Amino acid sequence: MTDHDDELLDTGARPKGVWQACLRQPEIGLAILLFVVVVGCWEGAVRLFDIPKIVLPSPSAVGAALWLGLSTDFPHHFAVTFFETLGGFVLGAAGGLILGVLVGQSRLMERTVYPYIVAFQTLPKVAIAPIIVIWFGYGMSSKIVITATIAFFPLLANTIVGLRAAPQDQIELLVAFTASRWQVFRLARLPQALPYIFVGLDVAIVLSVIGAIVGEFVGAQAGLGYLILQKNFNMDMAGVFAILIVLSVMGIGLHLVVNAIQRRVVFWMDSSSDKVMGA
């Protein structure tokens, strides 16, 4: 871009329509440009150096595999993984939320229970996945349980912290107006905790996709994780890449849904000032 273009942007006079929008938010255009350049280089490199398909498939091969998959068996496996992800997320998040509310009621309870929860959290879930598969079988239920154990902690931790976020004078004011313990919880503590709870939900939904895939890796009869193992075994690299694309679309989609709900529920918070609590 030349200096002359910059002057046009500053006065805001001449650029119109799409072109103007691109100038206002250059990151959109640049992101698309980056994508095109990277994919182009990738395609070019694979063709130029004649890289074997089983090492690195070309973008066009991945695209073809994606198209083929979507019109044959992807939808079925997608549905299985999606159901496991959502089921485990709902189960784990609800469990974390409920336990967080219970534990958050008193410091004594928190100090008694928390060490066990932390011990459970430090346990790598991948390591206990085989046990869960033995207990719950090769079907969807074992994946739902594995996912739930992963989605559980972000909700628990953020709920406990969030329930403590209500400012002291807010609580004192409600008590001065004769509010009961339950009323203080309902009118101040819970709403104050919502921004934290949504941070937990956002972390949990993304981890849930991982949970479902890990579960399928250990042993499954269907699902995108199961399909990745199969295609890997058949050295169908383009197919594996195509599934990875489907998985990330699923993850991003779920993340966006959580964010959209958050903006509606926690409407009084500026999303840019969201508090970020580690998972």
Next chain:
Amino acid sequence: MSNDLITVKGLEKTYRTREGTRIHALSNVDFAVREGEFVTVVGPSGCGKSTLLKILAGILRRSAGIVQMRGQGLEGPSREVGVVFQAPVLLPWRTVLENVMLPVEIQRRDRTRFREEALRYLKMVGLEGFADKYPNELSGGMQQRVGITRALVHDPSLLLMDEPFGALDAMTREMMNLELLRIWTESRKTALLVTHSIPEAVFLADRVIVMSPRPGRISEILEVDLPRPRTLEVINSPAFGRLVSAIRAHFQSLGTLDA
């Protein structure tokens, strides 16, 4: 006396800090507030004004002494009390009207009836048409007016205010003082207001309770016999000046002038 709304006798408060030290915040506090009276409490910061107000609001336990409301011991918060803190303390996820209705909701009073009251008070404090706005759409002064409306809505007999205009600029503050007097006159409530501004204490009060620190105690109680209704002109009257300088001289003799 039979027309005393609040009676405080031999009130003591000692805080225990986490390190185990004790802070003697209130020592042998004695006073009474008559029904319909406007009493202000003035003193330098740290002299126990907020402690006193929180004990009267029933949200802080006293260490010793008697606190009575209409001759009955006051244990815990009362439905007959409305409180205002220094910060407006509005819930950001509730509209102005929903914030004002909090005491009604908490105390399970008749919502339709008190909704009318709420709207009437909002009009009285100049916030007509703001009922459905959210707190972050209001200025600081407007937010505090919502806080005062919230303290009035359930028709309490006693209004407790802890430096309610402390965070406002001088001009808004004068205006709010006038408005407060108007509301008090119209609603015929008993009011106890804490401040560290001597002129504010004198301007509002029937009686001024002067406190001194370490330990917090009442050093004198002054009658303010300025005529009502009061306007800002009162501030320029010799009587007003005499009262203000008397209190100021008192703090100066204690070496604690910061008001």
